[in-house]
Amino acid sequence: MQNVAADLAQMLGAERVLWEQEHLVTYGFDGTAALYGEAGCIALPKTTEEVSQIVRYAAKHRIPVVTRGSGTGLSGGSVPVPGCIVLCLVQMDRVLELDPKNLTVVTQKVAELAEAAGLLYPPDPGSMRISTIGGNVAENSGGLRGLKYGVTRDYVMGLEVVLADSETVVFGNKCVKDVEGYSMKDIFIGSEGTLGIITKVLLQLVPKPAAKKTLLATFSEMDAAAETVSAIIAAKIIPCTLEFLDKITIRCVEEYAHVGLPLDAEAVLLMETDGHPAVVQEEAQQMAEIARRHGASTVQVAQTSEEATRLSTARRVAFSALARVSPTTILEDATVPRSELANMIRFIQQVAARYEVAVGTFGHMGDGNLHPTFLTDEKNAAEMARVEKAMTEIFEYAVKLGGTITGEHGVGLAKKAFLPKAIGDASLGLMRRLKRTLDPDNLLNPGKIFD
Amino acid sequence: MPTPEELHEAAVRIGRSNPQGRGGASKYLKRLDYSVLQQCIHCGMCLPTCPTYDETKLERNSPRGRIALMRRVADGQLEVTQAFGQELYFCLGCLTCETVCPAGVRYGEMFEHARADIEQAGVMRNPQRDLVRELTLRWLFTRPQALRAVGRLLRLYQASGLESLVRRLKLTALLPSRLRALESLTPRVKRQFSDALIRPVETPADQKHRVGLLTGCVQDLVFSHVNRDTADALLANGCEVVTPRAQSCCGSIHAHNGELELARQMARRTLDAFDLDRLDAIITNAAGCGTHLKNYGHLLHDDPVYAKRAAQWSAKLRDIHEWLAEIGIRAPAASTPQTVTYHDACHLCHGQKITRQPRQVLAAIPGLKLVELPESTWCCGSAGIYNITQPEMSQKLLGRKISNIEKTGTAVVASANPGCSIQLQAGLGQASKAWRIVHPISLLAEAYREGLK
Numbered sequence: 076m077q078n079v080a081a082d083l084a085q086m087l088g089a090e091r092v093l094w095e096q097e098h099l100v101t102y103g104f105d106g107t108a109a110l111y112g113e114a115g116c117i118a119l120p121k122t123t124e125e126v127s128q129i130v131r132y133a134a135k136h137r138i139p140v141v142t143r144g145s146g147t148g149l150s151g152g153s154v155p156v157p158g159c160i161v162l163c164l165v166q167m168d169r170v171l172e173l174d175p176k177n178l179t180v181v182t183q184k185v186a187e188l189a190e191a192a193g194l195l196y197p198p199d200p201g202s203m204r205i206s207t208i209g210g211n212v213a214e215n216s217g218g219l220r221g222l223k224y225g226v227t228r229d230y231v232m233g234l235e236v237v238l239a240d241s242e243t244v245v246f247g248n249k250c251v252k253d254v255e256g257y258s259m260k261d262i263f264i265g266s267e268g269t270l271g272i273i274t275k276v277l278l279q280l281v282p283k284p285a286a287k288k289t290l291l292a293t294f295s296e297m298d299a300a301a302e303t304v305s306a307i308i309a310a311k312i313i314p315c316t317l318e319f320l321d322k323i324t325i326r327c328v329e330e331y332a333h334v335g336l337p338l339d340a341e342a343v344l345l346m347e348t349d350g351h352p353a354v355v356q357e358e359a360q361q362m363a364e365i366a367r368r369h370g371a372s373t374v375q376v377a378q379t380s381e382e383a384t385r386l387s388t389a390r391r392v393a394f395s396a397l398a399r400v401s402p403t404t405i406l407e408d409a410t411v412p413r414s415e416l417a418n419m420i421r422f423i424q425q426v427a428a429r430y431e432v433a434v435g436t437f438g439h440m441g442d443g444n445l446h447p448t449f450l451t452d453e454k455n456a457a458e459m460a461r462v463e464k465a466m467t468e469i470f471e472y473a474v475k476l477g478g479t480i481t482g483e484h485g486v487g488l489a490k491k492a493f494l495p496k497a498i499g500d501a502s503l504g505l506m507r508r509l510k511r512t513l514d515p516d517n518l519l520n521p522g523k524i525f526d
Numbered sequence: 527m528p529t530p531e532e533l534h535e536a537a538v539r540i541g542r543s544n545p546q547g548r549g550g551a552s553k554y555l556k557r558l559d560y561s562v563l564q565q566c567i568h569c570g571m572c573l574p575t576c577p578t579y580d581e582t583k584l585e586r587n588s589p590r591g592r593i594a595l596m597r598r599v600a601d602g603q604l605e606v607t608q609a610f611g612q613e614l615y616f617c618l619g620c621l622t623c624e625t626v627c628p629a630g631v632r633y634g635e636m637f638e639h640a641r642a643d644i645e646q647a648g649v650m651r652n653p654q655r656d657l658v659r660e661l662t663l664r665w666l667f668t669r670p671q672a673l674r675a676v677g678r679l680l681r682l683y684q685a686s687g688l689e690s691l692v693r694r695l696k697l698t699a700l701l702p703s704r705l706r707a708l709e710s711l712t713p714r715v716k717r718q719f720s721d722a723l724i725r726p727v728e729t730p731a732d733q734k735h736r737v738g739l740l741t742g743c744v745q746d747l748v749f750s751h752v753n754r755d756t757a758d759a760l761l762a763n764g765c766e767v768v769t770p771r772a773q774s775c776c777g778s779i780h781a782h783n784g785e786l787e788l789a790r791q792m793a794r795r796t797l798d799a800f801d802l803d804r805l806d807a808i809i810t811n812a813a814g815c816g817t818h819l820k821n822y823g824h825l826l827h828d829d830p831v832y833a834k835r836a837a838q839w840s841a842k843l844r845d846i847h848e849w850l851a852e853i854g855i856r857a858p859a860a861s862t863p864q865t866v867t868y869h870d871a872c873h874l875c876h877g878q879k880i881t882r883q884p885r886q887v888l889a890a891i892p893g894l895k896l897v898e899l900p901e902s903t904w905c906c907g908s909a910g911i912y913n914i915t916q917p918e919m920s921q922k923l924l925g926r927k928i929s930n931i932e933k934t935g936t937a938v939v940a941s942a943n944p945g946c947s948i949q950l951q952a953g954l955g956q957a958s959k960a961w962r963i964v965h966p967i968s969l970l971a972e973a974y975r976e977g978l979k
Contacts, residue, residue, distance in 0.1 A: 093584070093586075095609060096604065096609075097586060097595060097604075097607065097609040097610060097613065098584070098585070098586050100591075100594050100595055100598055100604065101584075101585035101586045101588070101590075101591035101592075101594050101595065102585050103594070104568050104594070105568070105570075106567070106568060106569045106570055108567060119583075145570055145573060146568075146570060146585070147569060147570040165583045166583055202569070202570060202571070204571070204574045205570055205571070205573045205574045206570075394628055395628035395629070395630070398567055398569075398628050398629035398630075399565075399628075399629055399630040402561055402564040402565060403564070403567075404567050404629065452564075453564075454560075454564070
């Protein structure tokens with residue numbers, strides 16, 4: 076591999092190519108539990124031209140290329156294929172243009188830039204403080220605001236992509252309406268680095284909402300929480316946040332953060348509405364009433380921003396609280412239509428009991444995106460096998476309910492085995508044909524999503 | 527000031543260095559409870575908060591990257607190489623990663639064990655480094671009397687005018703560049719040390735508590751007045767102050783630099799100096815020491831003689847701000863109008879999670895206006911002896927800190943760690959600023975004295 080590293084060093088300079096063992100180990104994983112692969116070398120390009128040059132070199136020598144941003148993915152999408160070139164794009168982090176007249180920003184990185192201009196870039200995945208915008212687009216990342224604001228795809232207006240043959244193409248523009256042929260950018264959004272390498276992104280921004288109100292409701296029955304969610308939607312309120320914690324998560328959160336949640340509660344709902352102050356005020360009152368009417372044991376409405384922060388703590392620390400319990404934390408994202416949420420949550424609890432594995436579930440109740448979180452130990456082979464079985468059942472049930480095996484984490488390596496059943500042969504076949512067309516030598520992130 | 531490119535080059539150079547055929551198996555990491563190593567879920571939340579990763583954007587220079595390496599070493603899949611050693615000494619040990627880690631990873635513990643492995647394997651050894659470590663860690667910092675004697679000599683050099691003569695004649699230019707940098711960092715040694723300033727027992731008229739006071743080593747030489755101020759603040763708040771004579775270094779410098787056995791020796795010696803049963807609390811005013819002192823219980827947990835006392839010690843140990851906030855701060859009578867900003871020492875805010883209490887201390891001073899410092903919890907680059915061992919990175923962080931201080935528009939910077947204070951003082955010198963670097967407790971003690979006038 077030193078030859079490859081030496082050749083790449085000729086292109087980029089020695090300081091932007093890493094091949095020593097002590098470096099390779101640290102690029103062998105992303106945010107996914109128990110997945111590891113060792114690259115041949117790591118390349119750190121700074122420009123689209125450099126990316127194209129590297130891809131041309133890799134194509135010529137038939138070396139796989141695995142693109143990586145900050146490596147926070149949760150399905151193993153950027154875990155190296157043995158011997159590959161890892162194309163790490165963290166140094167391509169310039170914001171090239173912010174256009175407040177057209178509410179767009181051309182960027183290689185999500186920044187707090189929009190905020191400074193009084194605008195909002197709504198997608199807020201848990202990794203938003205470090206993840207790169209290229210990675211977000213490649214995984215079509217979600218976040219807490221999906222119900223009202225949608226996901227990354229809904230904000231991508233244009234892309235620059237380096238293809239497997241090293242050609243650079245640009246899709247989209249600043250026009251809201253654009254029907255020039257196929258919507259090619261949409262093929263690359265969520266493609267997990269298997270179709271091309273995203274080097275520039277043109278994002279749409281929205282005006283920052285003037286006001287926000289936060290509520291926290293606790294329930295002694297799961298169904299009551301689910302019915303509350305349905306009733307809120309039926310009342311034509313679209314909250315920006317509608318988050319949920321189950322019993323195990325509540326206990327872990329309380330033990331860790333002492334936020335005052337009742338330990339006998341079956342469910343906690345965190346609700347937020349944003350927009351015009353008058354509307355926000357009215358919707359908050361309505362949501363509180365709906366929650367009470369559907370049997371909430373307590374409903375707290377934050378009166379100050381400090382109180383809002385305190386209430387949202389329960390949800391914010393959910394993952395931390397669970398991650399502390401066991402050595403290995405496997406975060407899943409089975410997603411179902413909203414109407415099936417209570418069913419799905421109950422099923423997860425039954426499966427966990429049946430396989431004797433600890434699962435805490437929290438997630439985005441408003442958009443049906445759940446995070447069943449397995450608390451286990453990768454060194455315990457017997458338990459890991461039971462986790463695997465439980466997970467399979469959960470995925471199958473989600474599909475049965477008309478849902479998806481992954482709402483926002485992507486397929487990568489972690490959910491590859493479950494994909495054929497979930498989407499069917501015809502759909503998978505078409506994906507394969509598309510992959511072969513764009514990457515005939517199978518060099519871009521091979522073995523991810525499907526083989 | 528090095529450019530980002532130069533820094534990057536330095537970081538890469540560290541990566542490039544050849545293990546030179548020397549390496550070794552792990553002894554310390556291997557013995558560490560495996561669950562500590564396993565706790566990292568490599569989610570990457572630590573990346574944006576790590577000062578070294580922020581500069582280089584290389585995974586290896588991040589907490590999760592270092593943990594991956596340490597885990598490999600513990601598993602025996604990676605030898606303790608020189609590159610491993612350089613990486614763990616490139617880490618500041620600022621513990622910001624512990625604050626943001628969702629999984630509660632105990633990075634500090636891993637890091638100390640890794641450095642112990644590195645010293646054990648000898649992969650970083652060279653004659654100059656060996657000599658410096660022998661003279662400082664093994665000799666100077668284990669002998670309180672010798673340390674104070676050296677302090678007195680240094681004082682003589684500084685106060686006699688010899689130092690300014692040497693500087694005027696530019697004789698320092700004869701020193702190797704690294705020593706030259708060190709020379710400019712040399713703090714001013716005080717005329718009197720703590721034992722001369724504080725009586726063994728001082729009792730207030732309205733005594734409610736009895737506490738032991740740690741006077742430290744560097745703190746004692748360079749900031750003995752802060753120790754006096756701490757005693758005064760304690761007395762003003764109804765605490766009898768018991769100050770054992772000729773105290774030793776607490777061993778934090780040893781633990782942070784791969785000398786865990788020496789650290790244990792120093793801990794035992796410090797424990798012996800205090801009659802724990804008769805004290806409500808043990809007070810420290812140095813953040814870096816505080817984190818380590820609170821860890822005595824863990825450090826000596828399998829010591830047949832000291833384990834129990836060490837646990838008791840950890841339970842009673844308090845940072846001065848923490849203690850005052852706990853017992854309620856008596857507001858000084860007089861108003862002392864001034865605008866102050868506060869720098870959070872890493873080992874106070876990350877090591878001990880103490881951020882509120884120092885601000886409470888400052889807020890208790892009538893007339894004092896606190897202006898928050900942007901990025902107040904970002905390391906200043908002092909990091910123990912990091913400013914000596916990694917001058918480039920340290921300078922970069924110091925520059926960032928100084929420019930943040932400039933943004934506050936204040937001329938007084940409160941800082942509760944001797945290392946930070948020396949570093950900030952050096953930074954002010956470089957930036958030709960006449961700011962005042964002061965311990966929050968000194969401001970409080972001044973206000974009490976003002977009230978007595």
